Amino acid sequence: MLFNKKVLLFLIITFFFFSFKNKTIFFSVPSGFPKLVVPKENPITSEKIRLGKMLFFDKMLSRDSSISCASCHNPKYAFTDQLKKAKGIKDRTVSRNTPTLTNIAYNHSFLRDGVNPSLEAQVIVPIHEKNEFDFHILLVAERMKKNKKYVELSKKAFGEEPNPKVISNAIASYERTLISSNSRFDQYNFHGDSLALNASEIRGMKLFYNKLNCSSCHSGFNFSNGEIVNTGLYEKYNDVGKMRVTLDQSDNGKFKVPTLRNISITYPYMHDGNIKTLEGVIDHYIKGGEKNPNKDERIKAFNLSKLQKQDLIAFLKCLTDSSFIAR
Ligand code: HEC
Numbered sequence: 074m075l076f077n078k079k080v081l082l083f084l085i086i087t088f089f090f091f092s093f094k095n096k097t098i099f100f101s102v103p104s105g106f107p108k109l110v111v112p113k114e115n116p117i118t119s120e121k122i123r124l125g126k127m128l129f130f131d132k133m134l135s136r137d138s139s140i141s142c143a144s145c146h147n148p149k150y151a152f153t154d155q156l157k158k159a160k161g162i163k164d165r166t167v168s169r170n171t172p173t174l175t176n177i178a179y180n181h182s183f184l185r186d187g188v189n190p191s192l193e194a195q196v197i198v199p200i201h202e203k204n205e206f207d208f209h210i211l212l213v214a215e216r217m218k219k220n221k222k223y224v225e226l227s228k229k230a231f232g233e234e235p236n237p238k239v240i241s242n243a244i245a246s247y248e249r250t251l252i253s254s255n256s257r258f259d260q261y262n263f264h265g266d267s268l269a270l271n272a273s274e275i276r277g278m279k280l281f282y283n284k285l286n287c288s289s290c291h292s293g294f295n296f297s298n299g300e301i302v303n304t305g306l307y308e309k310y311n312d313v314g315k316m317r318v319t320l321d322q323s324d325n326g327k328f329k330v331p332t333l334r335n336i337s338i339t340y341p342y343m344h345d346g347n348i349k350t351l352e353g354v355i356d357h358y359i360k361g362g363e364k365n366p367n368k369d370e371r372i373k374a375f376n377l378s379k380l381q382k383q384d385l386i387a388f389l390k391c392l393t394d395s396s397f398i399a400r
């Protein structure tokens with residue numbers, strides 16, 4: 074029979090593929106990764122991703138059209154800028170270090186202090202921030218309306234002229250595609266390649282998960298439990314972290330546990346970019362941080378031999394995903 078079951082199945086799948094082409098698309102989540110939760114109001118479509126990507130790389134989002142999102146979140150550096158503190162338009166210095174957007178789709182809170190609950194809302198922050206784009210989302214929409222390509226894409230993706238919702242939903246959709254899941258750690262842990270890590274990296278991994286319990290905070294597939302904590306980086310923080318919004322002393326110096334994926338290229342480290350190297354970060358933990366009334370009780374001094382330190386750093390370096398950076 075010409076129409077055997079396989080052919081029929083193929084036709085059905087092809088039909089669904091094309092009928093969904095313009096609608097919601099489903100990511101195949103990498104093995105070991107949880108299901109991606111996308112807000113009901115903003116299902117992911119290929120048109121939104123396309124528009125969002127164009128906007129992410131477009132300098133017209135800044136007042137003087139000098140920088141784009143990608144100027145600070147540069148794909149080459151795992152969506153960071155490798156600067157101590159970010160630089161906005163007219164060389165203005167932002168008060169914090171640019172975080173990576175690696176697997177940002179899985180975050181539940183945004184900004185270093187986690188005070189912003191939505192990826193869509195986070196799009197507006199840099200546009201309005203004086204030290205970043207120093208602009209306004211309504212004025213970005215006006216600029217888009219003067220560009221035929223943007224009007225066309227906006228109508229295709231949302232059935233609407235460019236407006237703030239179009240901008241934030243499109244960029245958030247693009248950001249949700251920034252999935253990194255192919256580091257050597259993933260190959261070893263999720264893809265069953267027992268040769269992907271060498272002996273030193275495996276020893277470092279054991280230190281990370283067992284003896285040092287780094288995974289009490291840097292846990293799960295994305296190396297973050299999402300908590301906002303004080304790691305005793307300073308006795309007195311210049312940047313008060315979460316307290317900036319809550320005004321509660323007990324939130325002083327509290328910052329979000331960052332992912333450690335692609336950590337070898339997202340230097341310098343911490344909310345203020347004050348630690349230049351991974352070795353410096355380990356030294357901070359060996360010391361148990363500084364005295365601070367809000368310091369998390371999991372941050373305690375410990376001993377580490379020179380070799381163990383090398384092993385731990387070797388493990389952290391195998392969280393780099395070169396295919397992610399090359400995208
Ligand atoms: C001038 C550099 C700069 C530009 C331009 C910039 N960002 Fe950022 N971005 C930062 C910094 C610095 C932070 C951390 C800010 C904070 O914690 O207060 C950040 C935070 C974020 C976060 C939250 C990350 C997390 O882990 O919580 C997202 C998402 C983000 N930016 C997306 C964007 C998008 C989208 C654009 C363009 C519309 C953009 N950024 C433009 C520097 C920049």
Ligand code: HEC
Pocket residue numbers: 185281285286287288289290291301302303304306328329330331332333336339341342343344345351354355358369371372
């Ligand atoms: C109590 C929770 C907690 C524990 C335990 C912990 N960390 Fe962290 N880690 C954090 C937080 C929070 C930050 C960000 C602090 C900041 O921005 O000031 C961080 C930052 C880092 C960074 C820099 C990330 C970046 O992008 O700047 C590295 C690397 C790191 N930790 C590695 C480790 C290692 C290795 C261990 C175990 C020795 C460990 N952490 C234990 C909470 C923790």
